[in-house]
Amino acid sequence: MNLPEKECEKIYNNLLKSVIKETGFKGTTNSLELDRMGKLMFGNEWGGVFSSDTIPRKGKLKKYSITNNKPSTHMGEHWVGIVNEPSLKQYIIYDSFGRKTKRLLPTFYKKNKGKIIDTDYDKEQKKRERNCGARVLTWILFYKMYGRKNALKI
Numbered sequence: 001m002n003l004p005e006k007e008c009e010k011i012y013n014n015l016l017k018s019v020i021k022e023t024g025f026k027g028t029t030n031s032l033e034l035d036r037m038g039k040l041m042f043g044n045e046w047g048g049v050f051s052s053d054t055i056p057r058k059g060k061l062k063k064y065s066i067t068n069n070k071p072s073t074h075m076g077e078h079w080v081g082i083v084n085e086p087s088l089k090q091y092i093i094y095d096s097f098g099r100k101t102k103r104l105l106p107t108f109y110k111k112n113k114g115k116i117i118d119t120d121y122d123k124e125q126k127k128r129e130r131n132c133g134a135r136v137l138t139w140i141l142f143y144k145m146y147g148r149k150n151a152l153k154i
Contacts, residue, residue, distance in 0.1 A: 029133030096125035
């Protein structure tokens with residue numbers, strides 16, 4: 001099914017409300033909280049939560065993962081979603097601020113140049129909001145439920 005972008009955004013926002021209600025993640029989240037929920041929500045397809053310099057190399061990354069945009073030597077700043085599509089040899093990257101992977105995760109981008117697909121560059125998250133963890137889980141859930149074409153519109 002190929003939904004209009006506005007419909008995708010509406011569904012995403014409703015899913016976000018449900019994810020926040022179920023997880024209690026209204027604000028800042030840490031890697032342990034996100035990993036626990038990822039395991040519950042996505043089971044064996046869950047790859048884990050990483051800092052930008054510890055993302056597993058090709059062939060080792062499971063279907064759904066979350067990374068922070070900062071390396072392990074820094075405090076975390078912002079959570080980003082990764083969907084690994086091995087059959088297409090691509091990664092879809094979701095940033096709730098709509099930034100390009102090339103700037104957000106430069107090392108990962110360089111290692112996987114030509115294999116990175118960014119979602120829509122519009123912003124879902126306002127600057128003052130601190131719910132990027134819940135947003136990433138929601139986007140991954142949206143991908144799982146509505147597929148690649150629709151997830152790229154978020």
